[in-house]
Amino acid sequence: QVQLVQSGAEVKKPGASVEVSCKASGFTFTDYYMHWVRQAPGQGLEWMGWINPNSGDTKYAPKFQGRVTMTRDTSISTAYMELSRLRSDDTAVFYCARAPYSSNWYAVYWGQGTLVTVSS
Amino acid sequence: QSALTQPPSASGSPGQSVTISCTGTSSDVGGYKFVSWYQQHPGEAPKLMIYEVSKRPSGVPDRFSGSKSGNTASLTVSGLQAEDEADYYCSSYAGRNNLVFGGGTKLTVL
Numbered sequence: 001q002v003q004l005v006q007s008g009a010e011v012k013k014p015g016a017s018v019e020v021s022c023k024a025s026g027f028t029f030t031d032y033y034m035h036w037v038r039q040a041p042g043q044g045l046e047w048m049g050w051i052n053p054n055s056g057d058t059k060y061a062p063k064f065q066g067r068v069t070m071t072r073d074t075s076i077s078t079a080y081m082e083l084s085r086l087r088s089d090d091t092a093v094f095y096c097a098r099a100p101y102s103s104n105w106y107a108v109y110w111g112q113g114t115l116v117t118v119s120s
Numbered sequence: 121q122s123a124l125t126q127p128p129s130a131s132g133s134p135g136q137s138v139t140i141s142c143t144g145t146s147s148d149v150g151g152y153k154f155v156s157w158y159q160q161h162p163g164e165a166p167k168l169m170i171y172e173v174s175k176r177p178s179g180v181p182d183r184f185s186g187s188k189s190g191n192t193a194s195l196t197v198s199g200l201q202a203e204d205e206a207d208y209y210c211s212s213y214a215g216r217n218n219l220v221f222g223g224g225t226k227l228t229v230l
Contacts, residue, residue, distance in 0.1 A: 106156035110165035
C-alpha cells in the first residue's frame with residue numbers, strides 16, 4: 001500500500017535551516033509529483049511547492065521562493081524539503097503529499113506530518 | 121496569488137445538508153477544472169474528498185458532492201453525520217504550475 005513516512009519533529013532556532021524528509025513506499029517514486037504543504041498551529045493549509053521526482057524539476061510558491069529547496073534521492077525513494085532562514089512564524093506542521101498519475105493538481109496520499117518548532 | 125475565500129464556519133443538524141463555498145478568481149477557480157476539497161480532523165492529515173470539481177475518490181461517501189459556477193466552487197455534504205464534523209479546505213490550480221488553498225471552513229454538526 002502507498003505510504004509516505006516523514007521524519008520526526010524538529011526544534012530550530014531563528015535563522016537556522018530545517019530539512020524534512022518523506023520516504024515513499026508502495027509505488028514507483030519517480031512516477032508521481034510530490035507536493036509540500038505547511039500548516040501553522042490553528043491555521044489553514046498553505047501550498048509550498050512541488051517536485052517532479054523523475055526529473056528533479058521544482059516549482060515553489062512565490063511566498064517561499066528563495067527560502068525553500070525541494071530535492072529527492074531516487075535511490076531511496078525519498079523527497080526532501082529544506083526551509084532556510086527560519087522565523088518564529090515558520091512554526092508549523094509540514095506535510096508531503098503525492099499527486100495522482102493523471103494530474104499534478106491535487107493530492108491523494110499524505111504523509112503523517114512533521115512538526116517544526118522555531119524558538120530561541 | 122491570494123488564498124481562496126471560504127467562510128470560517130458552517131453548521132447543520134444531523135441529516136441536513138450544508139454547502140461550503142470557495143471563491144477565487146478567473147485565474148484560479150474560474151479558469152480551470154482543477155478544484156479539489158479536503159477534509160481534516162484534528163490532529164490528522166488532510167483527506168481528499170473531491171477532485172476536478174466534482175469527482176469523488178473511491179471510498180468517499182456519495183453524500184459529498186462538488187460543483188462550480190464561475191469563480192466559486194462549492195462542496196455540499198448531504199445527510200450530515202457526526203463524523204463529518206471537521207475542517208474543510210478547497211484548493212485550485214492557479215496557473216503557471218501553482219496551487220492555492222482556501223482558508224478553511226470549520227463544519228460543526230449540531
